[in-house]
Amino acid sequence: MAEAIYDAMGSVLTRWTMGSAAAPAAAVWSAELGAEPAEAELRLLALSGQFLGVAVTAEPPELRVLPDIPALALPTVPEALRPLVHRILNAFKETQRKTELLDFLAARGWTTHPAEWMPTANDEDAPDVYAPWRDWAGIAASNCVVRRQAGDRLTADNWEDFWPAARKVALTELRRRDPEVARAVLEAKLASENADVRLPLLSLLATGLSEADIPFLEGIAANDRAPKVKALAASLLARLSRGPTVGEDIAELAGFFSVKMKGLLRRSRVIQFENVKTPAQMHRRAALLESADIASLARALMLTPQELVDAWNWDVDRQADAALVGLVARTGTDSLVAQTAEAASQCNASAFLATLTPRLVPGQRSELAEKVLRTRGFSFDVAKTIAGGTARLENPMTAPAGTALLAALRRDDAKPSDELTELFALGLIASRAAARQALERLNGAGLLQGDPRLDMLRLNAALDDNGAEP
């Protein structure tokens, strides 16, 4: 019977779609439809509707099942704290804040629940622990049916077996453990990747950078097809004091600076800025600084890079400060980066610290953040920019920023949305104990316990600290 109805349905539907009477085509129901044509159409419609309503659409021949979302190396946040994480993630649109929260969770030994947040395949900023999820997202977005099996240790032979994010993490780990082998793998495989992939892979050489990397980097700097990749190789070479030979450009750049002596008893060098009276001169200096490296500039001024940073005259020429910080971040050695960050943190150039901090290790970043909070009276937000999501500062509320925050919250015209940024930053950089103390202080200052501005502090105070020390 059902088959006969199925057979009839084709022509019934065609007739109705075109606008002609369908009852004559449904002989199987002729007894039920009766003889009156208009009534027969309505009855047929009721019967057909019921039939088609329960006849399930046929399954397509090919269905693709995605692989399971893998478990990560760290557990997901405890069930009870998921709503809090969810609310914080939703409260901020900026990717940077999300990344800071993810870094914070990872530093504490936790990851988000996949229902709350998952990275996309291109989320380069997500902490490494999310690499398996990034690869899963890559598989979901591609047409691959089968997941490739990744071995434990990355080699040139099993390069293709790794999905991109896992490969990057494996290469990072290999570089940390055995820099020579990691470079050899890169030498064998880098050329076969496209420029968007080559750039982040090559940047991994910054870890454990040594003289042994020079030939490989020189080859890239000379021959790579992508200008960005070439520039990165050149900047890595510059960190090894293998910048371009001092040429006319460097000599011209050096002409924008002069080294003077100052002080009567304790004579010290100081850099003075020359030839910056016209916009054209400023533009020229900026362009030259863009393509220079710190070692060459120092050499042209007859200084070492360390002496150049020591002699730098901060807070006089903001554009020059920003350019120097950029130059050091791009081409300075790790120790020079730390020295420059220290020097910049002592003056108003702290605003440029964010350029340098990605090259500092978490411990250095925390120390620097602590220092600017105490000595410079900077806001928690600036300290957060320096420290990222991995700091665990003790007693931040006793810093000037804490006093300023309490005063701002107690103002008569304070609004419920005030100080959102500061409270988030405080919640991110405080240690767990400090977060608990801060909550008490803020509640004492009149903030409600349920105030959503305290969400980050509440999460911090409630989250077990199982992670590694920064």
Next chain:
Amino acid sequence: MAIDLKAIEQLATDQSSLKAAAGLAKPAKWSGVGVSYDGALVWGECAGSGANPYRVMADLRDLGNKCTCPSRKFPCKHVLGLLWLKAEAVVPFAPADTPAWVSDWLGRRRAGAGTSKAPPSVAPSAAKDLRAARQTEPEVVEDPKDAARREAAAAKRSEDTERAILDALDALEQWIGDQLRMGLSAFVDDVTARCRRIAARLVDGKAAVLAGRIDELPGRLLALPPGDRPRGAVVELGKLVLLARAFRTTPRDAEIRRAVAASETREAVLTNPQTLRVNARWEVLAEQVQTRRDGLVSQTTWLLSLNNDGPRFAMLLDFFPASVGRRGSVFTPGERFQGELAFYPSRQPLRALLVAREAVEDATSPEWPTPEMVLADTLTSPLLAEPWTIEIPVLLPAGRIALDDAGHPWWRSADGASTLPVAGSAEGLLCGTDLKRTAAIWSGNRLTILAAQTSWGRVSGHG
């Protein structure tokens, strides 16, 4: 932080609000009453005329307040009632962590909103009197002749309504016949305008619920892939014929009347001896909020009973005017509570009213019940009782989401015996893990996933 009755008197916009608040300042109307540890925030849930209780909250520091009811008065009677409960300590306010819905409101509110200053347009506070608000009206003894006259008038009105509905249904059938004659291809192309016209005729004919259904028909039809629309039109129009015929046969049947004309009032459902009352542990599966073409917003909350007596769904349905603005959610998906529901009398009880809700329970146990029937029966048996039904809630057994060539999702049972197309898109966790149980709405040709249980815990679906 203390509040006194004088402040409430000042806060009220008029005497009638105060009077209504006095009626609400009774323990039986309230559940989930609490105060923050610092004493600054109070909240509670108050049974209103809708399916859901209203969530009421106030900040005692400046008397800022919020209620999820659709009242245009600010503050509404529920807020005044809550403050009244607090002022007179009618019920104990247990100190507790601030619920998320109160925190969400705090994050959005502006300072001074709802301060204790009365709005300038209202009458001076002397015009509002708490003592008068407390007084109960003396019962008026009605003349038997008046009562008889009133009953006769009501019967006449009911007869007129029935006549008007039957006329409107005649027009509907005529209209359906016309659509078939002019071709479903043209109908699909012009579905919005055509449905609008017949829906207006049905409103005039006092078949308001049916009009609303037809108003939403284009939305459902156009959500289908173009190739499926003629088939979808046959299903939709066929159900309308069945419903019209059912009404003609039994115009006094409450359930059919509910699908055509109007629903019973909350009081009528609660006092009806045939009303099924179920006291169980419930899980909030999902909340669907939809702005309809008739200017109303429908808020549908899907609940699943966790009692171990087979799957039982409940649907709490509220309407409010879109012009009132966004209304706060009453439930959080995943939330569990012990509560009593009263189901509208029906062959397949589904629509319900929340009569009482007890404290929220932890969301870790127990598991959802076991799907009891063969899946094909679960999908079709409700149609035997109510063939015009559009949405059937189902609890699916273990399964998994798979994707077709075009990336459209399908739910497939673990044994591979059943495969059903899923509405919209499915991404992330929903298609990256086994689904132990899936709660969904089956609408004849698409599955809308409400929530699923997985080894990662509970996952929300399309919501």
